[in-house]
Amino acid sequence: MERSITVSKGMESAPAPTTEWVVPPRSLDPLAGILSYLVPGLGQIIQGRVAKGVLFFFCIHTLFFWGLSIGQWKNVYLPRADDVRRFRKPEIALGPFTVPFPRPLAYRVQFLGQFWVGMSAWPAILQWLSFEDETSTGFQMNQAIVPHPVFGMFMRTPPEAELNQLQTEGDKIWELGWAFTVIAGILNLLVIYDAFAGPAYPTPSEKPAGGKGANSLPSNAA
Amino acid sequence: MTNLFWYLPPLFILVSLVYSGTRYDAWPAIVRDAIWWQTRLLIFLGILGLCIFLFSWFF
Numbered sequence: 142m143e144r145s146i147t148v149s150k151g152m153e154s155a156p157a158p159t160t161e162w163v164v165p166p167r168s169l170d171p172l173a174g175i176l177s178y179l180v181p182g183l184g185q186i187i188q189g190r191v192a193k194g195v196l197f198f199f200c201i202h203t204l205f206f207w208g209l210s211i212g213q214w215k216n217v218y219l220p221r222a223d224d225v226r227r228f229r230k231p232e233i234a235l236g237p238f239t240v241p242f243p244r245p246l247a248y249r250v251q252f253l254g255q256f257w258v259g260m261s262a263w264p265a266i267l268q269w270l271s272f273e274d275e276t277s278t279g280f281q282m283n284q285a286i287v288p289h290p291v292f293g294m295f296m297r298t299p300p301e302a303e304l305n306q307l308q309t310e311g312d313k314i315w316e317l318g319w320a321f322t323v324i325a326g327i328l329n330l331l332v333i334y335d336a337f338a339g340p341a342y343p344t345p346s347e348k349p350a351g352g353k354g355a356n357s358l359p360s361n362a363a
Numbered sequence: 364m365t366n367l368f369w370y371l372p373p374l375f376i377l378v379s380l381v382y383s384g385t386r387y388d389a390w391p392a393i394v395r396d397a398i399w400w401q402t403r404l405l406i407f408l409g410i411l412g413l414c415i416f417l418f419s420w421f422f
Contacts, residue, residue, distance in 0.1 A: 190388065207373075324374070332384075335385040
């Protein structure tokens with residue numbers, strides 16, 4: 142699995158010798174893609190593009206945790222929503238087929254974007270996996286809430302009364318917060334692709350293709 | 364109450380830096396592209412804000 146891009150120079154002037162800049166073939170790197178999913182920028186760091194990896198790490202995490210903090214740490218969660226009637230059997234219509242859709246994501250579709258920020262969003266999944274009924278998730282009002290042994294209430298679905306309060310009595314900052322976390326997740330998809338297949342516009346090689354016109358490259362490039 | 368618009372400039376900077384970082388490997392190209400994207404975002408949202416302001420002014 143290799144790809145190469147050829148950039149032609151000097152094609153517009155017929156008498157001038159044609160020089161080709163060739164982007165060296167780059168192997169696709171699935172491992173770096175996975176690492177960049179787990180920790181944004183880690184794939185680039187492993188590949189030796191350390192500064193870029195650190196830039197991605199800093200920017201994605203700043204956006205994600207900033208959004209989380211202005212949302213009072215209560216806007217990244219995965220609810221069970223077992224008792225929500227309209228999400229009892231969520232489906233997506235794809236032409237003649239109807240595909241079942243996970244109920245938590247149907248209720249909290251924002252998590253589809255937040256998920257791609259990597260391990261930073263996993264406490265929400267662990268919270269979802271750890272508690273099997275509505276009582277322990279605290280989704281219902283006036284019910285006992287059992288904190289997670291490791292994460293406590295971090296990324297736990299807030300009680301419905303609290304969610305209503307956050308959304309109705311705030312100044313839209315809570316909503317802005319989850320938008321930031323979703324943007325961070327979507328941006329990390331680009332970072333994952335960059336680690337997997339390289340940047341969208343790779344830097345061309347300084348050597349011309351096939352050695353033809355090697356000596357004339359600097360003058361042509363200018 | 365904090366004005367929501369104060370949250371936009373840092374958002375522009377972070378988003379454009381990451382986006383440009385995935386388009387180029389060379390730092391000068393990344394920074395140039397990021398600044399260009401920030402300008403485009405500012406112009407687009409500025410026009411949008413002006414339209415909304417004019418609507419609220421006249422109607």
